[in-house]
Amino acid sequence: MMMTSILEVEHVQKTYKGSTLGIKDVSFTIPNGSIVGFIGENGAGKSTTMGTIIGTLRKDGGTIRIFGEEMDLNQVAFKEEIGVVFDTMQLPGDLTVDKLGNVFQQLYKRWDQQAFSDYIDFFSLPQHKKIKGFSRGMSMKLSVSVALSHHARLLILDEATAGLDPGGRDDVLAALREFVQDQKRGILLSSHITSDIEKIADSLVFIKGGEVLLEVEKFALLDHYGIVQCAPDQYEQLEKSIVVAYRKTGEGFDVLVSNKRSIPSSMKPKHVSIDDITLLLMRGEKG
Numbered sequence: 613m614m615m616t617s618i619l620e621v622e623h624v625q626k627t628y629k630g631s632t633l634g635i636k637d638v639s640f641t642i643p644n645g646s647i648v649g650f651i652g653e654n655g656a657g658k659s660t661t662m663g664t665i666i667g668t669l670r671k672d673g674g675t676i677r678i679f680g681e682e683m684d685l686n687q688v689a690f691k692e693e694i695g696v697v698f699d700t701m702q703l704p705g706d707l708t709v710d711k712l713g714n715v716f717q718q719l720y721k722r723w724d725q726q727a728f729s730d731y732i733d734f735f736s737l738p739q740h741k742k743i744k745g746f747s748r749g750m751s752m753k754l755s756v757s758v759a760l761s762h763h764a765r766l767l768i769l770d771e772a773t774a775g776l777d778p779g780g781r782d783d784v785l786a787a788l789r790e791f792v793q794d795q796k797r798g799i800l801l802s803s804h805i806t807s808d809i810e811k812i813a814d815s816l817v818f819i820k821g822g823e824v825l826l827e828v829e830k831f832a833l834l835d836h837y838g839i840v841q842c843a844p845d846q847y848e849q850l851e852k853s854i855v856v857a858y859r860k861t862g863e864g865f866d867v868l869v870s871n872k873r874s875i876p877s878s879m880k881p882k883h884v885s886i887d888d889i890t891l892l893l894m895r896g897e898k899g
């Protein structure tokens with residue numbers, strides 16, 4: 613059977629002990645060879661979702677299929693095939709990069725020392741400096757190098773470009789793009805830097821209050837979606853099936869529509885960026 617998805621998340625829920633929060637209903641897919649941008653405000657549920665995928669958190673409900681199979685955390689093979697970068701990642705501080713390779717060689721059956729050395733060169737990281745002396749951006753690049761060097765098929769990156777300078781962000785994005793080139797791998801990337809997501813993602817998943825609001829291919833979002841500013845009577849003329857979200861303004865409504873070509877000609881859609889859409893989805897009401 614031809615496998616078309618690297619990851620399928622279906623109706624996943626997680627409640628933290630003693631709290632009603634966490635995630636309520638999260639579903640989305642990472643198709644082969646694609647990068648999915650995960651967008652949501654602080655506390656929306658991105659890290660919780662990622663924790664249930666990599667198995668650091670136990671989900672309370674729903675299904676997660678990785679490479680077509682239901683995830684079984686007891687299978688070490690799954691762990692080998694998932695590369696992870698979290699912004700609070702701890703690497704052994706007393707080691708230098710050249711020693712770190714030996715450690716990961718023991719940890720990962722498919723550790724690729726050559727690939728790791730190439731990434732260290734590519735990111736211009738020092739070989740002989742103790743890791744605890746690395747800046748935040750350098751540590752991030754090192755974590756990305758590790759995640760890319762054990763032949764994982766799925767990468768989970770939580771804020772992996774945070775703290776990097778623009779050149780460093782571009783280098784990380786280039787390395788990620790190359791990683792999915794063979795169409796057999798996939799990446800889930802959360803970031804508050806929407807310009808990074810706009811540059812690199814093939815599709816986007818928007819999450820708010822622990823629920824997925826919208827899962828959409830980037831080209832469709834930029835080509836077909838639009839934001840229209842309309843007076844209350846114009847709002848009534850809109851076909852409700854294309855209203856994704858709306859927000860009341862002083863004079864009427866800002867409305868995110870899924871097909872800007874099917875709005876009445878008296879209304880002109882604004883040219884939209886992912887930032888505009890994110891703001892309307894996060895701060896507005898669901899259509």
Ligand SMILES: Nc1ncnc2c1ncn2[C@@H]1O[C@H](COP(=O)(O)OP(=O)(O)OP(=O)(O)O)[C@@H](O)[C@H]1O
Nearest residue numbers: 628631633634652653654655656657658659660661
């Ligand atoms: N360890 C925890 N115990 C209790 N509640 C938690 C815990 N971790 C997260 N939460 C709650 O779960 C919800 C989702 O949080 P999560 O960390 O997944 O959000 P996020 O989208 O990753 O946010 P950010 O952008 O700030 O990283 C929030 O309401 C948060 O308060």
